[in-house]
Amino acid sequence: MIGWHDLKPAYIVDAVRDLVKRLIVVRGDDASSREVQTNATLNFSVHLRATFASPKVLEQHHLTREAFDWAHRECPPSKVLNIPILNFVPTQQAKRRRALIRAVESLSIKQGLTYDAPQSAADIPGFIELDNLKVDEISNLLDSFKAFNEFFYRKLKKSARPIEQPDNPYRLVSAADCRMMAFETVSDAACLWIKGCEFTVARLLGDVYRAEADKYTGGALAIFRLAPQDYHHFHSPVDDTIGPMTYIDGEYYTVNPQAIRTALDVYGENVHKIVPIDSPQFGRVMAVCIGAMMVGSIETTVNEGDFVKRGDEFGYFAFGGSTIVILFEKGAVKWDEDPIINGKASLETLVRVGMGIGTGRMIFAINPGPEGEAQSFKAVRDPAIAKGVVLFGCVLVCGHASGAQETYLFKFIPIAVGH
Secondary structure, X not given: OOXXXXXXHHHHHHHHHXXXXXXXXXXXXXXXXXXXXHHHHHHHHHHHHHHOOOHHHHEEEEEEXXXXXXXXXXXXXXXXXXXXXXXXXXXXXXXXXXXXXXXHHHHHHHHHHHHHOHHHHHHHHHHHHHHOOOHHHEOOOHHHOOXXXXXXXXXXXXXXXXXXXXXXXXXXXXXXXXXXXXXXOHHHHHHHOOOOOXXXXXXXXXXXXXXHOHHHXXXXXXXXXXXXXXXXEEEOOOOEEEOXXXXXXXXXXXXXXXXXXXOOOHHHHEXXXXXXXXXXXXXXXXXXXXXXXXXXXXXXXXOOOOEEOOOOXXXXXXXXXXXXXXXXXXXXXXXXHHHHHHHHOOOEEEEOOXXXXXXXXXXXXXXXXXXXXXXXXXXXXOHHHHHOOOEOOEEEEEEEEXXXXXXXXXXXXXXXXXO
């Protein structure tokens, strides 16, 4: 007789998901019925996880690019239970909900202070052993860390995270050591992964950049989720100039996938910092650094006007899990195939800083020089111009940089310049 322990993990997870989807506790389309239904479904999901409490069922699945095999990390019931706790409190019970939120915020601050204390350094060896961290990658000696938090946002040797195609500015690279999700549009992300009822690009960008939200609504989106054991510095995915940064105060919900896939708008409600990065190859890219449960701070290490290259650090998180959401304008990036395939299956892809994850797609205007030689070029943001129209003596070309040869693949459009 075949038992749960004989089945493949993916089969069990899919079966549980299907069972939860088909669960109907309350029939009705009014707001109260929907909320009761959502809360009941979340409770039932937690109950199922506790019932089938084997590593196979409780593991979270990630596809590692390096080995192309399944990498499993156990997710104990205690961790699962703390994810949707705030969702079990109906939004109408504002006082109770607010009290819970404040308790989480207080706990995050206290935990940060605890890990800043000198005695917390005693936890470092156990943390290294538990997560099998590679100490030879760390730039400092272990005994130089005077508190656990110092180790948590440790720096790595530059050689530990080489940049793929270092001379090709059109090669988009990972911003962090993380579990990444990539989507071709924000709508795809909302359909497949981000389930927050109130999630919008405008809400994520806040008041300062709300006017720019429309530029990103039809564009690509990437989510870089850092777990506690990860290297917690984040790096620029493109060559760029840093724009005016803005900090948005908020909550400290967990950024675990179970929370992201509930009705709660974790990204929009959590504390976050907007870092605009202006790239000649990708246009204006919005990096949204999001704090989470047990994260005391989001630190940026760059200033407005600084130029950074791909792989250069621009900040770090203090203790806890955390996330970076990166938004691109429509048509600016073409993702590599594997993160797109994984994302459609609701699977995260394990990547490290500097790994290639996509390619820039731009249109250029070339100013012809003597005997037709190109003297200069500039990016043209309107894709409609790519049909061979000649404006003001500029020959238009279409192409992008790609491939191991690190060459630019341009197709010149031979059109005589008119009067």
